[in-house]
């Protein structure tokens with residue numbers, strides 16, 4: 001029988017959850033008193049001085065909103081700011097997408113990319129089946145697994161994605177694993193700038209994936225957290241999603257403005273459900289709204305208003321694109337500098353993959369033990385799979401990091417670098 005003495009709490013036996021693989025690092029980093037500490041964990045852009053960056057165009061819009069007496073803090077509807085949803089769908093699907101012409105798409109505002117996944121998977125569990133199999137790439141963003149399970153679906157299965165030998169996409173393994181997936185399974189695809197590997201399929205490889213998806217009756221769920229960060233072009237980075245929409249299949253598309261507009265903490269994103277045939281949009285929208293109402297009622301307004309203002313104004317949009325290119329350039333520059341420093345200090349191994357990978361991260365090939373050494377001895381923080389957020393590096397820290405990597409590679413030789 002339960003102990004009912006005044007000191008026993010029904011919550012007393014709840015076990016502690018493990019720290020989050022990415023956000024847990026921020027907590028550790030913040031409490032580290034070392035003056036040399038470097039945070040290469042979470043994927044958040046930093047300036048050349050290592051500072052958080054508010055895009056000037058974002059700052060201006062925020063100022064204008066604050067000064068505008070017609071700005072209010074009224075509730076948004078469950079599906080969010082209509083104008084933002086329309087502009088966001090155009091950004092990823094293209095303004096002239098066939099999904100718009102045939103009224104095949106429904107877009108709701110979401111709490112950034114994670115929120116889009118969470119609402120999308122809940123929708124899948126409710127209206128496809130709670131037993132729907134979900135396939136995620138191996139490796140993938142660590143939170144994908146959590147979101148799938150918390151949405152009431154079985155634990156995600158993994159499909160082969162990355163070839164550790166070549167540092168490129170293992171397209172044959174990927175196609176083979178997806179061919180074996182049962183019809184109706186959800187396949188999570190990173191639209192561009194794969195996190196954590198920085199390796200994306202080529203257009204030809206996407207065509208092969210599309211073929212498997214079509215022939216196998218699979219349902220893609222595109223996670224687009226980095227549009228504009230892979231190539232520096234918003235259009236090019238939307239190629240994969242648009243190609244699949246053109247092929248006329250049922251799919252889900254998540255978007256985030258955390259990285260590309262720097263609106264991390266504002267939680268601005270969108271979920272789009274694209275159907276192979278029009279005709280059921282109102283019903284789909286009503287169910288998404290019902291899910292959102294019970295989950296958080298309606299989304300926050302500020303970030304969506306900022307994003308909508310930029311997306312809907314040609315001049316500000318152009319300015320944003322220019323800012324995006326600059327951020328992508330600084331990341332590319334740090335790739336060159338890190339590789340250069342590793343070559344210069346004679347770190348064993350080939351480090352070309354650091355410059356060949358794209359997006360916000362470098363999947364260095366360092367093992368968990370080497371990552372641990374870098375943290376304990378040098379106060380350099382990165383995820384245990386050896387992923388580095390490149391924007392966390394600066395001119396001042398790149399050599400320090402390269403020297404620490406050399407020490408880790410030299411002193412823990414065994415199983416060092418994935419054959420790259």
Ligand code: LMR
Pocket residue numbers: 022023041042043044141143195225
């Ligand atoms: C990351 O991968 O570091 C980012 O997407 C931030 C996050 O929420 O994990």
